[in-house]
Amino acid sequence: MARQPSTKQLSDWDRKYLWHPFTQMQEWEQEKPLIIEKGKGSYLIDTDGKKYLDGTSSIWVNLHGHRHPALDRAIKQQLDKIAHSTFLGLSNPPAIQLARELIRIAPTGLTRVFYSDNGSTAVEVALKMAVQYWQQRRPEAGSKNTFLHLKLAYHGDTIGAISVGNIELFHTPFKSLLFPTLEADPPYCYRCPLSLTYPSCQMACLDPIEQILKEHHRELAGFIIEPLVQATAGMITAPPGYLTRVRELCTKYQVLLIVDEVATGFGRTGKMFACRHEGVAPDLMAISKGLTGGYMPLAATLTTEEIYKGFLGTYADFKTFFHGHSYTGNALGCAVALASLEVFGKEKTLARLQPKIKTMARHLQPLWQLPHVGDIRQRGFMAAIELVEDKETRKPYPLEERVGHRVAMEARSRGLLLRPIGNVLVLMPPLSTSLPELRRMVEILQASIETTALLPASG
Numbered sequence: 001m002a003r004q005p006s007t008k009q010l011s012d013w014d015r016k017y018l019w020h021p022f023t024q025m026q027e028w029e030q031e032k033p034l035i036i037e038k039g040k041g042s043y044l045i046d047t048d049g050k051k052y053l054d055g056t057s058s059i060w061v062n063l064h065g066h067r068h069p070a071l072d073r074a075i076k077q078q079l080d081k082i083a084h085s086t087f088l089g090l091s092n093p094p095a096i097q098l099a100r101e102l103i104r105i106a107p108t109g110l111t112r113v114f115y116s117d118n119g120s121t122a123v124e125v126a127l128k129m130a131v132q133y134w135q136q137r138r139p140e141a142g143s144k145n146t147f148l149h150l151k152l153a154y155h156g157d158t159i160g161a162i163s164v165g166n167i168e169l170f171h172t173p174f175k176s177l178l179f180p181t182l183e184a185d186p187p188y189c190y191r192c193p194l195s196l197t198y199p200s201c202q203m204a205c206l207d208p209i210e211q212i213l214k215e216h217h218r219e220l221a222g223f224i225i226e227p228l229v230q231a232t233a234g235m236i237t238a239p240p241g242y243l244t245r246v247r248e249l250c251t252k253y254q255v256l257l258i259v260d261e262v263a264t265g266f267g268r269t270g271k272m273f274a275c276r277h278e279g280v281a282p283d284l285m286a287i288s289k290g291l292t293g294g295y296m297p298l299a300a301t302l303t304t305e306e307i308y309k310g311f312l313g314t315y316a317d318f319k320t321f322f323h324g325h326s327y328t329g330n331a332l333g334c335a336v337a338l339a340s341l342e343v344f345g346k347e348k349t350l351a352r353l354q355p356k357i358k359t360m361a362r363h364l365q366p367l368w369q370l371p372h373v374g375d376i377r378q379r380g381f382m383a384a385i386e387l388v389e390d391k392e393t394r395k396p397y398p399l400e401e402r403v404g405h406r407v408a409m410e411a412r413s414r415g416l417l418l419r420p421i422g423n424v425l426v427l428m429p430p431l432s433t434s435l436p437e438l439r440r441m442v443e444i445l446q447a448s449i450e451t452t453a454l455l456p457a458s459g
């Protein structure tokens, strides 16, 4: 193999040839890109050999750390057999075994696995399955072909996924392409849309949702929700019992419950899936990010036997689910996903995570004292700090101030990589993070907030 070009050369080529996701390239071109060459455990290592703590699990995907021996081995062993063969008309051993394992650990009632390759496609598949299900299985229910979702929802970046999403900044240019949906306010307690306080509110934000379901259930194929934590919205955590009520309402009004566990799945909330906290049985579930332990792009949409049966018939009935991707059921991805699930068993990942969750909460506690920390939200091993210009009035910083970004740059210079969402700093390290690493992350986070000049905006 040719020798790797110098960091300088790579930097130049990066700025000359690449277009990075969610990145203002005009600014990127002015900066020196951080080029990651290696990883080990909770650390990422750049081309100059500098080490950084991976405070976001490489944007929410990594679970057991980088270069985990069992995961590395699984890919190498699979590679000695075959990297990929199509799933259209053929099957393969790791995809079959992984499906069996996923159904074993999935929330009650989910019995079938449909693979794709990223979170957005897993969501698209769920939406399409829901719509086609109603047409074929329950034609008497009428044309149920739209969806209810929460404001500030994020379900991916493809057109269908953004149709059921609501992040103004990301979605505005595409408004004209999106299909119509119904929206409801999220349980954003820090900025309660009803100006109430939990628990005395008794989750009054569910009343308008029931109203929408009551009025529109004949048009609604499903209600799609990020269970327990609306991650991209800034880790908006739903109060306990909220998801249970959503399930009850969906059942009452015959609307499918689609849970998007792309961010919350695989232990992030402290249990394997967020639905498990409330014993909720969804009709469809999208998973991706943590599925392969952060190694390979792979996703799946899980559903019930009831929905699956809606697609059965002879070929001539044309009830087939006509959907698939070139890399569906990729053997390398499935092999490493299987290895990741094995690690959960062997290393008792979830049991060992519980004290870490408590430690994270304890370390974050003192940050409440900082003058610009408005809210700290944590669910399991997912945490967010919302910075505000005025703590008293909860006035947000204008986005153009880029306070989150500025704190993250400070943290980077101190050896911690973060990726904030606007004014919200997210801490979501690998589940395997050690207690000293966790302490170090929060120390750097605190110092970075303290030293970044977070002044009230001028004027």
Ligand SMILES: *Cc1c(COP(=O)(O)O)cnc(C)c1O
Binding pocket: 117, 118, 119, 120, 121, 123, 154, 155, 156, 157, 226, 231, 232, 260, 261, 262, 263, 264, 288, 289
């Ligand atoms: C990241 C994310 C997605 C999109 O997944 P991609 O793999 O980036 O397409 C969908 N839903 C949720 C909840 C996510 O966090």
